[in-house]
Amino acid sequence: MLRYFVVFYLFFGEFYARGMWLTPPGPKYPPTKGEVWPKPQIEVKGKTYYVLPSQFKFKIMDQTCDILTNAIARYSYIIVGNKIGPKARHTEPVSGLRPITNTDAFYKGYLNELEITLTSPCEELPHFEMDESYNLTVSSSSKLISSSIWGALRGLETFAQLFYISDDHNDVRVNETMISDFPRYKHRGLLLDTSRHFITLRNILKTLDAMAMNKMNVFHWHIVDDQSFPYQSERFPELSERGAYDPTMIYTKDDIERVIEYARNRGIRVIPEFDVPGHTASWGNAYPGILTECYENGRPIGLGPIDPTKNMTYKILRDLFKEVQNLFPDKYFHVGGDEVDLECWESNPDLINYMLANNLIATDLHALFMRNVIPLLANNTTPVVWQEVYDEGVTLSKDTLIQVWKYDWIIEMITVLMTGHRVLFSSSWYLSALDSEWTDYYAADPRQMVYDVIDDKTLLPGIVGGEACMWGEMVDNRNVINRVWPRASAVAEILWSYQDDMKHYDSRRLRVPREAYNRIEEHACRMIRRGIDAQPPSGPGFCVV
Numbered sequence: 377m378l379r380y381f382v383v384f385y386l387f388f389g390e391f392y393a394r395g396m397w398l399t400p401p402g403p404k405y406p407p408t409k410g411e412v413w414p415k416p417q418i419e420v421k422g423k424t425y426y427v428l429p430s431q432f433k434f435k436i437m438d439q440t441c442d443i444l445t446n447a448i449a450r451y452s453y454i455i456v457g458n459k460i461g462p463k464a465r466h467t468e469p470v471s472g473l474r475p476i477t478n479t480d481a482f483y484k485g486y487l488n489e490l491e492i493t494l495t496s497p498c499e500e501l502p503h504f505e506m507d508e509s510y511n512l513t514v515s516s517s518s519k520l521i522s523s524s525i526w527g528a529l530r531g532l533e534t535f536a537q538l539f540y541i542s543d544d545h546n547d548v549r550v551n552e553t554m555i556s557d558f559p560r561y562k563h564r565g566l567l568l569d570t571s572r573h574f575i576t577l578r579n580i581l582k583t584l585d586a587m588a589m590n591k592m593n594v595f596h597w598h599i600v601d602d603q604s605f606p607y608q609s610e611r612f613p614e615l616s617e618r619g620a621y622d623p624t625m626i627y628t629k630d631d632i633e634r635v636i637e638y639a640r641n642r643g644i645r646v647i648p649e650f651d652v653p654g655h656t657a658s659w660g661n662a663y664p665g666i667l668t669e670c671y672e673n674g675r676p677i678g679l680g681p682i683d684p685t686k687n688m689t690y691k692i693l694r695d696l697f698k699e700v701q702n703l704f705p706d707k708y709f710h711v712g713g714d715e716v717d718l719e720c721w722e723s724n725p726d727l728i729n730y731m732l733a734n735n736l737i738a739t740d741l742h743a744l745f746m747r748n749v750i751p752l753l754a755n756n757t758t759p760v761v762w763q764e765v766y767d768e769g770v771t772l773s774k775d776t777l778i779q780v781w782k783y784d785w786i787i788e789m790i791t792v793l794m795t796g797h798r799v800l801f802s803s804s805w806y807l808s809a810l811d812s813e814w815t816d817y818y819a820a821d822p823r824q825m826v827y828d829v830i831d832d833k834t835l836l837p838g839i840v841g842g843e844a845c846m847w848g849e850m851v852d853n854r855n856v857i858n859r860v861w862p863r864a865s866a867v868a869e870i871l872w873s874y875q876d877d878m879k880h881y882d883s884r885r886l887r888v889p890r891e892a893y894n895r896i897e898e899h900a901c902r903m904i905r906r907g908i909d910a911q912p913p914s915g916p917g918f919c920v921v
């Protein structure tokens with residue numbers, strides 16, 4: 377009897393709690409039609425529309441280069457190759473030249489071509505200062521204008537997102553539109569950790585595709601860590617031979633060149649991180665001598681962070697960094713510097729003697745290490761470090777980018793900015809908090825948070841951007857794509873679109889706009905159609921693919 381009661385209670389209790397009596401049928405948030413993510417800065421749409429014919433063409437009017445022709449090939453496939461929406465139920469292809477009845481007053485004919493005017497020669501490589509602005513008009517004569525190849529890439533993505541399928545599934549349509557667009561922050565990144573779980577090249581390339589769909593421009597490759605060392609070094613092959621999880625779980629030079637080239641074609645920079653002196657256990661499989669022996673009760677208990685007092689440490693790092701920097705063309709290089717096990721350093725008899733002899737404490741050792749390591753980087757490098765390096769008082773060049781990731785981030789950002797350094801913000805954007813939703817990430821803007829506390833607008837440009845961080849403990853090759861997308865899309869939109877009209881707001885100002893719930897549904901379906909298995913953003917719904 378009790379059993380029946382429990383079953384009854386579980387069933388109806390649940391039923392009642394979810395308010396199912398009140399739930400209407402259909403998706404929770406119906407997707408929009410042809411709305412762009414991240415939202416353009418200025419966008420005017422009309423009710424008149426054009427239909428996409430199967431012989432649609434891009435037409436290059438001025439400068440061109442391999443990046444542009446490659447992009448046109450990709451977007452031709454997406455737009456004409458039926459990646460816009462579900463296949464028509466009719467036998468003709470969706471974009472077929474079916475005669476359109478002219479009874480619809482808003483129908484303006486076919487959109488036969490898009491003229492692309494790139495007014496300056498292409499740059500070879502994406503970089504921190506790159507110009508990503510563009511203007512796009514969809515009308516009886518449709519035009520994309522940009523003075524940089526990077527802006528042209530962003531504009532092509534926007535153009536592809538404007539199309540939608542008519543309700544009868546017969547046509548691909550695009551409304552009359554005028555867009556003038558540019559990013560708010562220069563550095564819009566995604567950190568991917570490929571050490572805690574190995575992520576295949578295929579999924580890294582997919583991640584870059586998804587980043588381009590979200591106008592993100594920095595792939596922060598946290599390539600090695602304590603658990604495994606998948607980077608295959610030519611100079612130090614033992615590092616991955618002994619430090620990778622498995623001989624198949626490595627990134628060769630060819631793999632890395634492929635990632636960089638794929639990213640370059642999408643206007644995405646690739647910044648490698650070799651996190652030192654902590655997070656280096658996997659280095660010790662090949663080079664135990666560079667790590668510190670940690671002690672407990674006078675007995676060695678295992679290896680901890682890199683030993684900052686050994687000459688061999690710096691010889692290896694110098695040669696390794698030189699090799700890595702020859703491979704990765706970006707001027708920025710991340711040397712980590714977070715979560716150093718200072719207690720291990722304080723337990724080691726040699727380091728105790730060293731500290732006594734030189735009148736140092738453990739944080740001074742950390743500072744000493746970073747002071748020795750940063751000059752090992754190539755001369756024109758801009759170093760990126762986790763906030764601990766700044767917090768522990770290492771003297772850093774003014775251009776050093778400080779990545780803020782801990783609690784009390786507002787006061788940390790203000791302190792960093794007041795000392796003339798630049799901030800990269802991540803604290804609120806840990807995708808590895810798997811129960812956080814896209815709306816949680818959407819409710820944080822670093823410049824706004826700082827401006828709410830201090831009155832000084834001149835400090836704000838020092839916050840150059842941010843990164844969504846996907847640490848790899850609980851994601852592997854099978855779930856990484858859908859755990860990142862579309863949650864990282866929220867970060868992408870804050871960094872690209874959020875209005876820069878700084879006033880003091882209360883935090884409600886950062887609540888998600890109502891229309892974004894519908895727009896992200898369309899965007900998630902769009903990602904799925906283009907091969908990115910995004911998870912449902914907000915609840916019940918469907919995508920026709």
Ligand SMILES: *[C@@H]1O[C@H](CO)[C@@H](O)[C@H](O)[C@H]1NC(C)=O
Pocket residue numbers: 421422423424425482551
């Ligand atoms: C696009 O055009 C359609 C058809 O005229 C219209 O119903 C819709 O409201 C337009 N969309 C926008 C955002 O104006």
Ligand SMILES: *[C@@H]1O[C@H](CO)[C@@H](O)[C@H](O)[C@H]1NC(C)=O
Pocket residue numbers: 509510511521522523556
């Ligand atoms: C885009 O349009 C705006 C406003 O009309 C103009 O100021 C800007 O120079 C244009 N940008 C390009 C790249 O043509």
Ligand SMILES: *[C@@H]1O[C@H](CO)[C@@H](O)[C@H](O)[C@H]1NC(C)=O
Pocket residue numbers: 687
């Ligand atoms: C390390 O290098 C310094 C400076 O070149 C030198 O004075 C010192 O003797 C070296 N230590 C060892 C253990 O080789």
Ligand SMILES: *[C@@H]1O[C@H](CO)[C@@H](O)[C@H](O)[C@H]1NC(C)=O
Pocket residue numbers: 751752753754755
């Ligand atoms: C940087 O330049 C200085 C002075 O020209 C030189 O001594 C040093 O070796 C260079 N460092 C690297 C890593 O190339």
